[in-house]
Amino acid sequence: MATNGSRQPQVSTALPPRTLNVQKFAESRSSELETLHSIIANRLNNDFRSRRSKRRRTTGYDNRTAKNRYRKKQKLGVVDASNDVASEKDEKKPPRHIRRKLELKKNPEIGFCTSGDGTKRLRTHVWHAKRFTMTKLWGFHLPLGLQGRGTGSRALLKRLKHGVLMHDASYYGAVQLEGPEDSLLAVLSIVLVSSPSAHSEDISHSVLSGVIYRNAMLHHVGAPFSCPIAPVTYMWRPSHQQYVGVDGDNNTDGCDKPQKINNCSSSRQLWVWIHAASFREGHNALKFACQKQMDETGILISCISLEGQLAKLEVMGSRTCHLLQMMLHPVTCILENSWQLKKCSVVEADGETRLKNFSIFDSEDHTSSSAIISLKVIDPRALTEKRVAVAPEAKSSSILGHVRNDEINGHMNLADNPNKKSELHSSLWSKPEEISDLSECIDLWDVSNGFDPPVEESVLCMEKQHQQLDFFRLGNKNLGAANVSSKGRCSRFCPIMLLKNDNQKGSVIRWSVILPLSWVKAFWVPLVSHGAHAIGLREKHWIACEGGLPYFPSDFPDCxxxxxxxxxxxxxxxxxxxxxxxxxxxxxxxxxxxxxxxxxxxxxxxxxxxxxxxxxxxxxxxxxxxxxxxxxxxxxxxxxxxxxxxxxxxxxxxxxxxxxxxxxxxxxxxxxxxxxxxxxxxxxxxxxxxxxxxxxxxxxxxxxxxxxxxxxxxxxxxxxxxxxxxxxxxxxxxxxxxxxxxxxxxxxxxxxxxxxxxxxxxxxxxxxxxxxxxxxxxxxxxxxxxxxxxxxxxxxxxxxxxxxxxxxxxxxxxxxxxxxxxxxxxxxxxxxxxxxxxxxxxxxxxxxxxxxxxxxxxxxxxxxxxxxx
Structure with a gap:
């Protein structure tokens, strides 16, 4: 039958309801359900009991002995079983593994959890204790190596050559020195070998400006002929830092001002990283040197311990740069005098927009040895393979901008909404003052002010559940926002430092990630899930020997x-x-x-x-x-x-x-x-x-x-x-x-x-x-x-x-x-x-x-x- 130009009937495009009433659905299908029930009843002869051979042992976790005891008491009429069980459950404490799990699940902002004898536990202690042989050393419970007879070096070297290895070095501690630059240099010259003055002019300028760090040997006062303590790593806070937004505007509210202590414009800040085996001895030596300098000059120099506030993750292997580039998505970046990161751009392919991040890891060969890079990155737990942060092409002097929380968590998918790309381009990236969470330039050097811990894992899981319900158009939007609230302060962004370890003496590529202690588990699990193989002290010693590098304290017999x-x-x-x-x-x-x-x-x-x-x-x-x-x-x-x-x-x-x-x-x-x-x-x-x-x-x-x-x-x-x-x-x-x-x-x-x-x-x-x-x-x-x-x-x-x-x-x-x-x-x-x-x-x-x-x-x-x- 010809239509002769008549209009085709339109198909209804009404969306399904967001909620489904099960009772009304059953009533409307009652006739169909009754027919199905009758068919099944005829086949089973109205015997709906499951066969004993096909039953699952769903009560295997129960305490059968206790059940039988209470049944006997009930038969004899001694006590009421129900009341007795309830009273005993109220008085009985939870098992030790439950109490320990709840204790270690906590994530305080500072400080290590300790055992009964005062031994400290790393934030990744539970993860390591399930997989590694643990040892009590230097006041910590540390992973010695994988379970077994202490072998496996051949497989480890293979992973080092073709993969990524990671070690939790949070047992290292930092000592912070603050004071005038000349006084700090005088302190370092009497306790460090080689002293800062022994380097060339270019290296000394780069170290003082905070672009690179240096390794040295810490001695008691009287260097270079005094008793050595331990090898240390020292780094300076940049004398002036500049916060750069996406459009190149500078935020001059407080980030580009020089650090001031006691109203002295030339005051500086310095960190000295010391191994846990010599941390107390090194801290005392630095305090003694500062006190000696203050007695001679009368200028105040502070020397405080940052133990329990900062963590250190060591990542090494041939694919280290690839893994860090995939996991670390910068939001802000602090630029030093002679350091700039390359621009970021958006690449569109197959209807999907992804971030192509031309960062330091793409030009790793051109990155100076012992470089220090300060970044503020997105919580790696909130990033997935298909929903990554998207950045527009920026100018050569700009760095990654700011990403809204809802975009980081995947509330908007560009592949499903291609018409909203232009809207994303104008709304996703904005000036720093327009985003409350990023209004302040938070730097890792301000660790004494404290950092907000990461969002709790339960909150992230609840958010993902609501995202899935929204995708299927189920549930209520208003109910989701109330249930996702987190207890206390929390943040979705973390300030970190990347240290490129000097690998001129060996072929091992090594990077160190310094971050707040409360953020260790938020980075550890995603890095392991994306291919990083965790190692202990024994494997770390093997890597040092393979690269021809000394290992502390085994290769330092004079300490x-x-x-x-x-x-x-x-x-x-x-x-x-x-x-x-x-x-x-x-x-x-x-x-x-x-x-x-x-x-x-x-x-x-x-x-x-x-x-x-x-x-x-x-x-x-x-x-x-x-x-x-x-x-x-x-x-x-x-x-x-x-x-x-x-x-x-x-x-x-x-x-x-x-x-x-x-x-x-x-x-x-x-x-x-x-x-x-x-x-x-x-x-x-x-x-x-x-x-x-x-x-x-x-x-x-x-x-x-x-x-x-x-x-x-x-x-x-x-x-x-x-x-x-x-x-x-x-x-x-x-x-x-x-x-x-x-x-x-x-x-x-x-x-x-x-x-x-x-x-x-x-x-x-x-x-x-x-x-x-x-x-x-x-x-x-x-x-x-x-x-x-x-x-x-x-x-x-x-x-x-x-x-x-x-x-x-x-x-x-x-x-x-x-x-x-x-x-x-x-x-x-x-x-x-x-x-x-x-x-x-x-x-x-x-x-x-x-x-x-x-x-x-x-x-x-x-x-x-x-x-x-």
Whole structure:
């Protein structure tokens, strides 16, 4: 039938109702329901009981024993079961795991939760306790490693190369110094090595302006020859910060003003990050230095602890930048003098608008090392893969603007509402003063003023539920707003700091995220859910060894924290060994290594002490705090039982960690002719000159000035690589080889002919423990055993990582002994066979075989050895 132009009937486009009355729906369908009921009743013969074999055990959680007891009482007529159960439930406390879960679920703004003995718990303690082996260390319950036998390094290195690893380093504490800039610089110059004045002018300007941070070694007052405390990271608050909106307008209400303390316009603010093992000692040293400076100048300097207010998350791996770019969506940004982020733009594809964020992570190679970036980001829990923040293209001088809360949580989907893109462009981005939540420029440096905690998880879940109901047009809009209210103050934006760790010494990409302590769980769970693999202290040590970086406190034997840590390790090793049957127990080995035994090898090669060396050692002894004569009260967070039953071997020496200090040491002992080449401007030229010299390198008319018995030795950190084969364990002894040892190792091919072996009878007596508990080196009396004896010049502090393709071990060796070994080896080899590395022998303490290794002095490759993991 032709319509002849007649209008087609219109289909009703009425939307379904937002609410559905179930009773009316059933009444309207009553006839259909009765028909279905009759059909089912005929099939089941009116027996609607479920078969016993198909019933689910829905009452398996009940206490069956208690039920039976109350039933018996009820039969005997003793008590009324209902009243008795109710009264007992009222008096009985909730189980421990329920009470603990409720306690740890709390999220106070500052401070750590503590256990009964006062041990602190991280905010991620519950998450780690379910998956990791926990240990009590440095006053914290810390994750030691994944459950198991302590293996898994091969899989960890694979994740490091192709994925992302994350570690909760909130046990690090910050100390805040405030005062005039000149006074703060004076304080740092007497407690830090290297001091701020030792850097070049460009680096010093960048550090003072707050663009980059620096690593240094914290000492007691009297640096650089005083007792070291720990490696630290210090950063300055930018002298002036500028808040930039989307349209380039500056907010001059309070963010671009310089910090003022006591009405002094030149006052500055400084943070010093210290490891938990030495936090109390470092804080006291800084307070003493500030007090000394105030007594001399009369200018007020404040030194306060920020422990329990800030947290630190360490993210590392090849895909670190990709993960951070995906999870961190900036809302505001604080710009420093010489730092700017690239612009952000909107990319439209397939009817969907997404943010293409050209930020620092896209140009990571161009980002300066040790950079500091201050950001204010959106709560990562509120972001999903399909609903991300959208930003219009901004000018080159502008940064990400402000996102409304309803857009962050996905109340408006551009794919479903393409006609509202223009409306979004004009309403989503506005000036800072138009948004109440972002009206103030909140910076992480204002931590003393406090920060609002994140929105509770229950509130976010309720919001998502209402969003789903709105999507299906169910429920009531007015009811949703009342139920989503959160208790107390809360925020959807968090100020953070991003620190790019200097990765010039290794291939490991590392970033540190500093944020308020109350926001740790809000960032931790989303990062883990998006691919970050959590690691503990053991895995972190493996990563440091793989990158050739020192690990605190294992690679810092001159610090007090090392002695305390080793005392705890020795007690744990003895306790574990006592649990084994006597027939299969291994013989004891020194923990920590007996560093004073290096003195024998030193004296073996020593000669008459020079006047310059005596002057240097007098200067050292005059300004040295005895860091080995500590007591239980001085050792922070150490196990009392460990210190009471073990004698900690003192570290007889000092460690040089900068090229400047090594050069100064050589000058003071008149050792310019020693074959040690600090990484100075002419260091490479000097070492090339000596390596190509065909004549003898030793000076026949000049005696080498060496240390005597009563003075401390100089140690350098070296990296050890096995020449052909061998696995170097922690605590292994590094010995000085003979020239014939090197020749035999280099000439033999695969066979064991010429392998240097220590006699089995001398293995247990190489280091002998005295009744006092101190370990001593035992020189063998047997002529055969004496031929295989090699003098120790150092010890391995970090052993090989199993599964590494290029295994490397860290060790501490005496500096003058290394120079003498290099001189002997260069004199005995042709010019073409000379190496920058030094041949040494390494023997594990429970092994009889010496392995040839190549030792690389760290300070000959880099200016400083202060970067640590």
């Amino acid at each position: 007090r924290a090392y002695s305390c840590f080793m005392a705890t390790e020795a007690a744990a090793a003895d306790k574990k060994e006592k649990l084994r049957p006597p027939a299969v127990r291994c013989f004891n080995v020194p923990i920590p290594p007996p560093w004073d035994c290096v003195r024998f090898a030193f004296d073996k090669k020593s000669s008459t002490l020079g006047d310059a060396q005596s002057h240097f050692e007098e200067l050292y002894a005059k300004n040295t705090v005895d860091c080995n004569s500590f007591t239980k009260s001085d050792c922070e967070n150490c196990e009392t039982a460990a210190l009471g039953s073990h004698v900690v071997s003192s570290f007889e020496g000092f460690v040089v960690r900068t090229s400047y200090m090594l050069s100064e040491f050589l000058n003071n002992i008149n050792g310019e002719h020693l074959l040690l080449f600090p990484n100075m401007p002419d260091g490479k030229k000097r070492i090339s000159k000596f390596m190509k010299d065909e004549g003898k390198l030793s000076c026949q008319n000049r005696a080498i000035s060496l240390l005597n018995y009563d003075n401390k030795l100089c140690f350098l950190r070296v990296l050890l690589h096995a020449y052909k084969k061998g696995v170097f364990e922690e605590g292994a002894v590094v010995c000085a080889p003979h020239l014939t040892d090197i020749t035999l190792w280099m000439s033999r091919s695969g066979s064991n002919d010429g392998e240097i072996l220590l006699p089995q009878s001398s293995l247990r007596s190489f280091f002998v423990q005295q009744p006092s508990g101190k370990w001593e080196l035992q020189i063998p009396d047997d002529p055969v055993a004496r031929e295989s004896h090699r003098w120790p010049i150092g010890f391995v502090t970090t052993g090989f990582v199993r599964g590494s393709k290029k295994p490397v071990a860290g060790a501490m060796c005496e500096a003058v002994c290394l120079a003498r070994l290099r001189e002997e080896q260069w004199n005995s080899m042709p010019v073409k066979q000379r190496r920058m590395e030094i041949f040494v022998l390494v023997r594990n303490l429970r092994s009889t075989a010496y392995r040839l290794a190549l030792a690389t002095i760290v300070l000959e490759r880099w200016d400083e050895d202060l970067e640590y993991v």
